[in-house]
Amino acid sequence: MASNNFPSQSHLLVIIIFITTLLTPITTNNTSPQPWNILSNDNFAGKLTSASSSVEAAAIDFGHVTKILPSAVLNPSSVQDIIDLIKLSFDSQSSFPIAARGHGHSFRGQAAAKDGVVVNMRSMVNEDRGIKVSRTGLYADVDTAWLWIEVLNKTLELGLTPVSWTDYLYLTIGGTLSNGGISGQTSRYGPQISNVLELDVITGKGEIATCSNDTNSDLFYAALGGLGQFGIITRARIKLELAPKRAKWLRFLYTDFSEFTRDQERLISETDGLHFLEGSVMLDHGPPDNWRSTYYPPSDHLRIVSMIKRYRVIYCLEVAKYYDETSQHSVNEEIEKLSESLNYVRGFVYEKDVTYIDFLNRVRTGELNLKSKGQWDVPHPWLNLFVPKSQISRFDYGVFKGIILRNNITTGPLLVYPMKRIMWNDQMSTAIPEEDVFYAVGFLRSAEFDNWEAYDKENMEVLKFCEDAKMDVIQYLPYHASQEGWVRHFGPMWNTFVERKYRYDPKMILSPGQNIFR
Numbered sequence: 001m002a003s004n005n006f007p008s009q010s011h012l013l014v015i016i017i018f019i020t021t022l023l024t025p026i027t028t029n030n031t032s033p034q035p036w037n038i039l040s041n042d043n044f045a046g047k048l049t050s051a052s053s054s055v056e057a058a059a060i061d062f063g064h065v066t067k068i069l070p071s072a073v074l075n076p077s078s079v080q081d082i083i084d085l086i087k088l089s090f091d092s093q094s095s096f097p098i099a100a101r102g103h104g105h106s107f108r109g110q111a112a113a114k115d116g117v118v119v120n121m122r123s124m125v126n127e128d129r130g131i132k133v134s135r136t137g138l139y140a141d142v143d144t145a146w147l148w149i150e151v152l153n154k155t156l157e158l159g160l161t162p163v164s165w166t167d168y169l170y171l172t173i174g175g176t177l178s179n180g181g182i183s184g185q186t187s188r189y190g191p192q193i194s195n196v197l198e199l200d201v202i203t204g205k206g207e208i209a210t211c212s213n214d215t216n217s218d219l220f221y222a223a224l225g226g227l228g229q230f231g232i233i234t235r236a237r238i239k240l241e242l243a244p245k246r247a248k249w250l251r252f253l254y255t256d257f258s259e260f261t262r263d264q265e266r267l268i269s270e271t272d273g274l275h276f277l278e279g280s281v282m283l284d285h286g287p288p289d290n291w292r293s294t295y296y297p298p299s300d301h302l303r304i305v306s307m308i309k310r311y312r313v314i315y316c317l318e319v320a321k322y323y324d325e326t327s328q329h330s331v332n333e334e335i336e337k338l339s340e341s342l343n344y345v346r347g348f349v350y351e352k353d354v355t356y357i358d359f360l361n362r363v364r365t366g367e368l369n370l371k372s373k374g375q376w377d378v379p380h381p382w383l384n385l386f387v388p389k390s391q392i393s394r395f396d397y398g399v400f401k402g403i404i405l406r407n408n409i410t411t412g413p414l415l416v417y418p419m420k421r422i423m424w425n426d427q428m429s430t431a432i433p434e435e436d437v438f439y440a441v442g443f444l445r446s447a448e449f450d451n452w453e454a455y456d457k458e459n460m461e462v463l464k465f466c467e468d469a470k471m472d473v474i475q476y477l478p479y480h481a482s483q484e485g486w487v488r489h490f491g492p493m494w495n496t497f498v499e500r501k502y503r504y505d506p507k508m509i510l511s512p513g514q515n516i517f518r
């Protein structure tokens with residue numbers, strides 16, 4: 001909470017508007033090293049480009065609903081290149097915006113830098129360096145431009161693995177740590193940002209600092225979930241554990257939402273339980289599989305679909321239990337006990353036994369399949385929410401069984417699974433609900449270029465429903481069109497967020513595509 005002598009939100013807004021007015025660049029040609037005339041700067045020889053192919057590529061992202069052109073793209077080969085670029089902007093009278101771009105898998109131009117410079121982090125990746133594993137410390141020091149799949153590949157060679165994941169692994173360390181990084185492991189291990197021991201961050205002043213819970217802790221927690229607002233993270237020290245060999249991967253189908261959530265909530269409260277827990281909503285739109293995974297045996301598709309048709313909405317609880325040689329025998333018993341204890345529709349349980357890496361990389365198959373059909377680089381009007389536990393049945397009634405059924409346009413994965421607030425740290429920047437347990441809900445839509453707006457409209461309808469019903473729902477991977485939206489998004493954390501912005505990026509240079517400041 002903000003202290004009493006700190007200005008109120010409305011005062012702060014006035015101050016922000018005032019200061020940003022002061023900072024508006026005065027464009028005289030001789031004093032301002034704008035990106036288009038630093039192209040010849042010796043420090044960046046060959047690394048800074050305004051070639052249309054580079055600029056066009058940096059203008060779009062996975063969402064395919066925005067196109068925001070930078071003036072130039074920096075392909076850094078070292079951390080020093082990024083420091084030099086930020087310093088150049090910070091020291092000049094008319095600073096230019098700068099955004100780190102990881103894998104560009106944002107949905108709404110969050111990694112864009114209109115008329116500024118996009119830093120293509122991936123150009124830093126060098127197969128021979130950039131990841132150092134400490135077996136004794138059980139951590140890896142990783143350049144943040146690496147993809148999670150690449151880190152997994154490297155650590156598995158040593159029999160080790162990070163513990164907290166996203167569903168899809170072709171995302172950079174820097175990109176997911178700037179948001180949170182959630183998946184079915186979050187209930188047990190916390191989000192990815194709770195599994196980081198140390199960071200190197202280049203602030204908006206062009207200063208690099210190592211930070212952790214003990215050193216520069218304010219910067220450490222600011223950067224975790226910080227939406228790129230406080231610095232460019234260049235290195236992260238990620239916790240590791242011994243890697244399991246295999247996973248039992250199960251799905252249980254439910255027709256009753258309260259049975260479904262009751263089982264989910266019970267399972268995440270058991271400390272020695274499962275390694276992964278998610279859930280999804282299944283609607284009457286063709287086969288039960290979707291691009292996230294091919295799972296159900298084809299011979300069962302018909303009976304699953306007929307159950308969906310009968311109930312219109314059904315739910316799928318998805319869990320995994322890791323095991324290896326030593327736990328091979330006990331795991332079957334545990335799975336049996338688990339199945340007995342759950343209130344799914346008898347007969348609708350599915351089990352797969354897969355390698356650990358195949359389990360973690362399960363979304364890749366779907367991606368390659370969509371790519372082969374030209375259905376990957378299409379608009380993705382996604383919506384991700386955190387819904388407090390106390391509101392989840394109203395959400396089911398009003399959204400899944402209300403808006404979504406009525407409109408009957410939603411296809412593709414629709415995720416709903418709970419996590420525990422205690423696994424997050426209050427000082428981190430990601431905004432989460434106040435309640436001890438809250439649900440992640442994801443509408444992961446694939447659309448077409450001529451119809452994506454219908455989905456976006458549906459997203460607005462969902463958001464409006466939650467707002468009118470005062471459900472205290474918070475967006476994950478947030479997008480807000482106005483600053484008022486951001487003030488509401490952060491709630492009591494907003495003051496801290498703004499203070500940190502002035503501390504670490506006073507000229508508002510970094511990640512302007514998040515649309516929070518200016």
Ligand SMILES: Cc1cc2nc3c(=O)[nH]c(=O)nc-3n(C[C@H](O)[C@H](O)[C@H](O)COP(=O)(O)OP(=O)(O)OC[C@H]3O[C@@H](n4cnc5c(N)ncnc54)[C@H](O)[C@@H]3O)c2cc1C
Pocket residue numbers: 061062099100101102103104105106107110111112121144145165166167168171172173174175176178179180181182183227228229231232233234477511513514
């Ligand atoms: C198919 C798919 C599946 C997904 N599944 C999940 C999931 O299961 N769980 C989940 O939590 N998320 C998921 N996401 C969302 C994903 O975590 C975010 O979109 C993430 O930002 C993508 O990483 P990126 O490397 O592409 O980041 P980018 O889109 O390149 O960047 C995202 C933001 O972070 C900033 N940024 C990037 N790198 C750095 C850095 N090194 N330092 C500081 N700021 C930086 C950028 O400026 C931008 O504002 C998914 C996305 C996709 C496309």
Ligand SMILES: *[C@@H]1O[C@H](CO)[C@@H](O)[C@H](O)[C@H]1NC(C)=O
Pocket residue numbers: 029
């Ligand atoms: C400044 O630069 C712009 C574009 O490069 C040019 O059109 C304009 O004439 C210049 N102004 C001065 C005062 O040099």
Ligand SMILES: *[C@@H]1O[C@H](CO)[C@@H](O)[C@H](O)[C@H]1NC(C)=O
Pocket residue numbers: 149150153
């Ligand atoms: C991971 O390793 C496997 C082989 O072990 C390889 O086929 C694959 O290309 C690697 N993936 C990445 C992204 O490095």
Ligand SMILES: *[C@@H]1O[C@H](CO)[C@@H](O)[C@H](O)[C@H]1NC(C)=O
Pocket residue numbers: 213214
């Ligand atoms: C972080 O530091 C604080 C204060 O120094 C300490 O109380 C806390 O236990 C530390 N937390 C972690 C996760 O190390």
Ligand SMILES: *[C@@H]1O[C@H](CO)[C@@H](O)[C@H](O)[C@H]1NC(C)=O
Pocket residue numbers: 284285408
């Ligand atoms: C919903 O849309 C699908 C086609 O996408 C159609 O087959 C189905 O009949 C529709 N359901 C209702 C209730 O209108």
